[in-house]
Amino acid sequence: MDADTDRLVERRxxxxxxxxxxxxxxxxxxxxxxxxxxxxxxxxxxxTTRGESHGVDSLQALQTAIEGVRAALDSLGxxxxxxxxxxxxxxxxxxxxxxxxxxxxxxEKIERHIDQEVEAFTEAALRR
Numbered sequence: 752m753d754a755d756t757d758r759l760v761e762r763r764x765x766x767x768x769x770x771x772x773x774x775x776x777x778x779x780x781x782x783x784x785x786x787x788x789x790x791x792x793x794x795x796x797x798x799t800t801r802g803e804s805h806g807v808d809s810l811q812a813l814q815t816a817i818e819g820v821r822a823a824l825d826s827l828g829x830x831x832x833x834x835x836x837x838x839x840x841x842x843x844x845x846x847x848x849x850x851x852x853x854x855x856x857x858x859e860k861i862e863r864h865i866d867q868e869v870e871a872f873t874e875a876a877l878r879r
Contacts, residue, residue: 757782757794759813764833767840774798774829778816781809797823814848821845 757779764774779794784805791812793804800823806812824830824843831841838844849865851858 762835764835767832767834774833776820778820781812795820798827798829800827817845818848
């Protein structure tokens with residue numbers, strides 16, 4: 752199975768410098784990995800790139816598929832040109848994940864920094 756035949760989600764983007772082109776992203780439903788040593792897997796496509804993500808459970812397989820889509824769009828050089836739902840070019844709606852593999856303390860430090868930046872931005876916007 753792949754993300755086209757077992758589609759869980761789909762997103763469509765227009766391309767800034769090619770208004771007739773549509774870039775389609777799909778993610779398949781997480782499923783058990785047929786490899787006896789495997790856990791879960793999830794297929795994805797991003798324009799012309801196909802991939803498979805893996806995880807210890809279905810949620811992690813889905814999360815890594817989302818990361819895979821983001822990485823594929825970046826590697827194709829498409830991210831800055833994509834427009835989603837009439838938004839700002841380059842805003843794909845697929846945020847970076849905070850890496851947890853480097854330990855809880857590191858993840859919490861990054862999360863605090865994000866929270867501080869969001870708070871500072873919001874306060875500045877309210878003052879305007």
